[in-house]
Amino acid sequence: MSEAVNRAWTMASRPDGEPIAENFEIVESPIPTPKHGEVLIRTQYMSLDPYMRGRMRSGPSYATPLQLGEVMTGEVVARVEQSESHLYKVGDTVRANIGWQEWAAVGAHTVRPVNSDLGPISTAVGILGMPGMTAYFGLLEVLKPRAGDTLVVSAASGAVGAVVGQIGKLNGCFVIGVAGSDEKCAYTIDELGFNAGINYKTQDVSAELARLSPTGVDCYFDNVGGPVSDAVFENLALKSRVAICGQISQYNASTPPQGPRNMAALIRTRTTIEGFLVYDFELQHEIARTRIANWIKDGSLKYKEDVVEGFEKAPEAFIGLLNGQNFGKLLVKLSD
Numbered sequence: 001m002s003e004a005v006n007r008a009w010t011m012a013s014r015p016d017g018e019p020i021a022e023n024f025e026i027v028e029s030p031i032p033t034p035k036h037g038e039v040l041i042r043t044q045y046m047s048l049d050p051y052m053r054g055r056m057r058s059g060p061s062y063a064t065p066l067q068l069g070e071v072m073t074g075e076v077v078a079r080v081e082q083s084e085s086h087l088y089k090v091g092d093t094v095r096a097n098i099g100w101q102e103w104a105a106v107g108a109h110t111v112r113p114v115n116s117d118l119g120p121i122s123t124a125v126g127i128l129g130m131p132g133m134t135a136y137f138g139l140l141e142v143l144k145p146r147a148g149d150t151l152v153v154s155a156a157s158g159a160v161g162a163v164v165g166q167i168g169k170l171n172g173c174f175v176i177g178v179a180g181s182d183e184k185c186a187y188t189i190d191e192l193g194f195n196a197g198i199n200y201k202t203q204d205v206s207a208e209l210a211r212l213s214p215t216g217v218d219c220y221f222d223n224v225g226g227p228v229s230d231a232v233f234e235n236l237a238l239k240s241r242v243a244i245c246g247q248i249s250q251y252n253a254s255t256p257p258q259g260p261r262n263m264a265a266l267i268r269t270r271t272t273i274e275g276f277l278v279y280d281f282e283l284q285h286e287i288a289r290t291r292i293a294n295w296i297k298d299g300s301l302k303y304k305e306d307v308v309e310g311f312e313k314a315p316e317a318f319i320g321l322l323n324g325q326n327f328g329k330l331l332v333k334l335s336d
Ligand SMILES: NC(=O)c1ccc[n+]([C@@H]2O[C@H](COP(=O)([O-])OP(=O)(O)OC[C@H]3O[C@@H](n4cnc5c(N)ncnc54)[C@H](OP(=O)(O)O)[C@@H]3O)[C@@H](O)[C@H]2O)c1
Pocket: 049, 050, 051, 130, 131, 134, 155, 156, 157, 158, 159, 160, 161, 178, 179, 180, 181, 184, 223, 224, 226, 228, 244, 245, 246, 247, 248, 249, 250, 276, 277, 278, 279, 321, 322, 323, 324, 325, 326, 327, 328, 329, 330
């Protein structure tokens, strides 16, 4: 990491389809000096997440789009290097929404403390952070699984999906993960305890679901949309529930593809579909964080991080995230 300057990855141009290296540009600036009430922080881990692709679009969304030349959106884990606030002291670890950059001076009230007693600091943007919260609330508050339910989760080995399936198991579900390689499917079964896995790239998802759960799918936690969801919709059970968490198969599409093809099946099954955002449950995040940390400590929950070393690698890693090259929660490590 450069000591003399701050480096930031900015959006140089909007992607047309899959992002390419030229859409990103490093911009250097002096390391800022914190004012009264601010802290100077230095990034240790940058979180890379699929939603960032949405911010690169100009169209309407639940969040304001990035402008050309703006620092790429994102949350980091950082160390307080200088404090002009009574809230933090030098050496504290915090979570901050400063985007893809090495240094920032920000209002102390805009960052959140990271409690390293709960887990390694990197988990503050992973299983103990936004992805973990997404899994917890999307499953328990939106899908509301019952013991004995068949739960299907797509992007099953990823930051959100892996937690969904494991909490599903803790709640007595029969869990089927859908993922993009045999290795990812094997991980969800052998390491995470899922009941079954389907490789959507090599197997017939609909036929496999029918074979694995002849009575149908009670709960579908949808991270991907597209053909995987079409196949799940063909296999839904009576009074089934679908939580729309993400639609990553469509994030690089310039125009929206044709919608779900099997909606007529939902008439017969009286299925409920609900979209949600992790921030809908913000007031309860601290409770969930503590519960998840306890599950990790007692061995009930496991997690996998895909750590890329080096600030320069962020765009390449992000492009890989959108086509399944990551295996676990994707992070860029800048320093210990
Ligand atoms: N609603 C919310 O508040 C909220 C919050 C956080 C995340 N999300 C959403 O949750 C989903 C998962 O996020 P994450 O952070 O856990 O990412 P992740 O699963 O760690 O990584 C993304 C994975 O998506 C899969 N994928 C990519 N393209 C695909 C395609 N065309 N078809 C099927 N799968 C594809 C890839 O896995 P495979 O190798 O298995 O294909 C890739 O590894 C994303 O859609 C994200 O936008 C929503």
